[in-house]
Amino acid sequence: MISQLSWKIGGQQGEGVESTDRIFSTALNRLGYYLYGYRHFSSRIKGGHTNNKIRISTKPIRAISDDLDILVAFDQESIDLNAHELHTNGVIVADAKFNPVVPEGATARLFAVPITAIAEELGTSLMKNMVASGASWALLGLPLEVFNKAVEEEFGRKGAAVVEKNIEAVRRGAEFVLEQAGGPLEQFRLEPADGKQKLFMIGNDAMALGSLAAGCRIMSAYPITPASEIMEYLIKKLPKFGGTVVQTEDEIAAATMAIGANYAGVRTMTASAGPGLSLMMEAIGLAGMTETPLVIVDTQRGGPSTGLPTKQEQSDVNAMIYGTHGEIPKIIISPSSIEECFYDMIEAFNLSEQYQCPVIVLTDLQLSLGKQSCEMLDYNRIVIDRGKLASDVPPLETHAQFKRYELTEDGVSPRVIPGEKGGLHHVTGVEHDEIGRPSESSINRKKMMDKRLSKLNSLSITNAIHVDAPHEEPELLIVGMGSTGGTIDEARVRLEEAGIKTNHITVRQIYPFPTELFEPYADRASQIVVVENNATGQLADQIKLNVGCAAKVRNMLKYDGTPFLPSEIYSRSKELV
CATH class of the missing domain: 3.40.50.920 (Rossmann fold)
Known part of the structure; x- marks a missing residue:
C-alpha cells in the first residue's frame, strides 16, 4: 500500500474536466484523505488545453507533486503535454475515440476506454466525464458507493433520472477498465485515510467566508480572474445575513464605493487582481488621507497588462507597497494556507479599523484557486475589534466640531459614524486640520503627516x-x-x-x-x-x-x-x- 498518489485529468476547456475533478476529489475528501489541487486552464471560456491535478495523501500536504501516477486524457494533446510527469509504472486512461498513443520514451501503461461511446449509449456524450471518473476510481480499488454519493450531490438538483444515468456511466467505466486491468492495480492501493472530517475548498472561498465571519456586509467589486470566486461566493451568502454584493462598472468605482460604505460604518471590502489594483491606486490614497478603513484582496496573476490572467505569479509586491502617490500608512499581509485565508480576512478587517488605513490581503493564483484540504475552522477564534469607533460622543462646546483627525499619542484618532450626535466633522481628500477643514499650513501639514505615518509604529499582526x-x-x-x-x-x-x-x-x-x-x-x-x-x-x-x-x-x-x-x-x- 502507498501513502499518497497523484491524479490528473486533461482535455479541452468546456469538456467537463472541471466537474470530473470536482466529483473525484469530493469523493476522496469524504473518505478523509488530504488533498492538494492545481488547475492549469486557458484564459478563454471554451477551448484550449486545460488540466486539473490532485495530490492525494494520508498526511497533510501543501505542495504540488513532482510526478504523476494516473493521467485521464480526453484528447491526444493531454497525453503529449503531460506524459512526461508519469512514473515508470504510471497509467493513462484515455478515450479510445481519438486512438490514443503513448509518446516515445514514456513507459506508462495505456488503457483505451470507449469513454465517449459509452456515454453516447447512455444518451449523451456529456456524461463521458463520469465514465472517465469511474474508470480511474476503479483502478484505485476504492468503494464505488462513496463515489456514487458524490455524484448524487453533484447532480441531485437535476432529478433522480439524471443521477441514475450518471451513476450508470460511472459503473460502466469502472467495469470496462477493471476487465482490461484484471482488477484494481496494486501499485495504486492507498492506505486507509484517517476518516476525519475536513474542509476542502479554494483560498478564494476561504477568504469570502472569513470576510463574512468578520462582519463584512457589503462587497463592491468588478469580476476578474483569479478573484471572481470571492464575489461569486458572497453573492450567494451575503443576502442571508442582510448584506449585498454590488457589481460595479469598474475597479475605480468598486474601491470608492467600499470607502464610502466603510465611512458610513458598514464593514465593506473589494477584491481584484493586478490590473484592477492599478485602477484602485488613487482610491487607496484617498482612504489613506481620509483615514477610512478599507480592505482589499489582491489575487496575483501573471502580468503586466492582461499578461497571463490564468497563471501563477507573485509580481504585485512592489505595486502594492509603492503604487500610491504620496505617502500613507498601509498594511499588506499575505496568507500562506487555506486556514490563514480565512483567519487573515478577519484580522484584516480588525487592522483596518484599528489603524484606520487600507489593508491589502495579498494572495496568488495557486493559493486562490488551488483546492486544498484544511482542518475544521475554529469559530471561537473570531474576535471583532472596531478600534476607536465612538458610539457616545461627549457634549461639544457650542458651534464646535468633532476632532475626527485629532492629534493623538498613537497617531490613531477617534472615529464616528455619520449622524452620531456630536460627531459633526468635515472629510476631504486634501490636507486638513483636526476637524477635517482644508489647510495648507506647513505647520499643520507636518503634524498631520507625522500623525498618519506614526500609526503603524505599534503594529502587531498574528504570526508576522x-x-x-x-x-x-x-x-x-x-x-x-x-x-x-x-x-x-x-x-x-x-x-x-x-x-x-x-x-x-x-x-x-x-x-x-x-x-x-x-x-x-x-x-x-x-x-x-x-x-x-x-x-x-x-x-x-x-x-x-x-x-x-x-x-x-x-x-x-x-x-x-x-x-x-x-x-x-x-x-x-x-x-x-
Whole structure:
C-alpha cells in the first residue's frame, strides 16, 4: 500500500474536466484523505488545453507533486503535454475515440476506454466525464458507493433520472477498465485515510467566508480572474445575513464605493487582481488621507497588462507597497494556507479599523484557486475589534466640531459614524486640520503627516513571520511568501536528508516589513535563498532594504506561469551549497 498518489485529468476547456475533478476529489475528501489541487486552464471560456491535478495523501500536504501516477486524457494533446510527469509504472486512461498513443520514451501503461461511446449509449456524450471518473476510481480499488454519493450531490438538483444515468456511466467505466486491468492495480492501493472530517475548498472561498465571519456586509467589486470566486461566493451568502454584493462598472468605482460604505460604518471590502489594483491606486490614497478603513484582496496573476490572467505569479509586491502617490500608512499581509485565508480576512478587517488605513490581503493564483484540504475552522477564534469607533460622543462646546483627525499619542484618532450626535466633522481628500477643514499650513501639514505615518509604529499582526528554525547556524535560510510555503517545507525534508542544514521563514507581513523579527534569523544564516514567482526578486529586495545582508541573499525565481515544484527548490538549493 502507498501513502499518497497523484491524479490528473486533461482535455479541452468546456469538456467537463472541471466537474470530473470536482466529483473525484469530493469523493476522496469524504473518505478523509488530504488533498492538494492545481488547475492549469486557458484564459478563454471554451477551448484550449486545460488540466486539473490532485495530490492525494494520508498526511497533510501543501505542495504540488513532482510526478504523476494516473493521467485521464480526453484528447491526444493531454497525453503529449503531460506524459512526461508519469512514473515508470504510471497509467493513462484515455478515450479510445481519438486512438490514443503513448509518446516515445514514456513507459506508462495505456488503457483505451470507449469513454465517449459509452456515454453516447447512455444518451449523451456529456456524461463521458463520469465514465472517465469511474474508470480511474476503479483502478484505485476504492468503494464505488462513496463515489456514487458524490455524484448524487453533484447532480441531485437535476432529478433522480439524471443521477441514475450518471451513476450508470460511472459503473460502466469502472467495469470496462477493471476487465482490461484484471482488477484494481496494486501499485495504486492507498492506505486507509484517517476518516476525519475536513474542509476542502479554494483560498478564494476561504477568504469570502472569513470576510463574512468578520462582519463584512457589503462587497463592491468588478469580476476578474483569479478573484471572481470571492464575489461569486458572497453573492450567494451575503443576502442571508442582510448584506449585498454590488457589481460595479469598474475597479475605480468598486474601491470608492467600499470607502464610502466603510465611512458610513458598514464593514465593506473589494477584491481584484493586478490590473484592477492599478485602477484602485488613487482610491487607496484617498482612504489613506481620509483615514477610512478599507480592505482589499489582491489575487496575483501573471502580468503586466492582461499578461497571463490564468497563471501563477507573485509580481504585485512592489505595486502594492509603492503604487500610491504620496505617502500613507498601509498594511499588506499575505496568507500562506487555506486556514490563514480565512483567519487573515478577519484580522484584516480588525487592522483596518484599528489603524484606520487600507489593508491589502495579498494572495496568488495557486493559493486562490488551488483546492486544498484544511482542518475544521475554529469559530471561537473570531474576535471583532472596531478600534476607536465612538458610539457616545461627549457634549461639544457650542458651534464646535468633532476632532475626527485629532492629534493623538498613537497617531490613531477617534472615529464616528455619520449622524452620531456630536460627531459633526468635515472629510476631504486634501490636507486638513483636526476637524477635517482644508489647510495648507506647513505647520499643520507636518503634524498631520507625522500623525498618519506614526500609526503603524505599534503594529502587531498574528504570526508576522512563520519560522521553522531547527538550526542555530543554518547553511541556508529559505524564505518565501504565499503558496510557496508548503513547497519549501517539502524541499527542505530532502535537503536535510542530503545533510544540508536549512531553516525556513514564510513572510506574512509584507509591509511594513517585520525587520526586528526577521533579522536574528538572517544574521545566523550563511546564505538566504528567497523563493518567489516573479522575475526581479521583489521580496528579496524588501529583505535587502529592510534587513541588509545583501551579500547573503540569493534569488530563486520562477516566472513561467507555473508554481514551484519541491524538486526545483531542492535541486537549485543544493547547487548553492
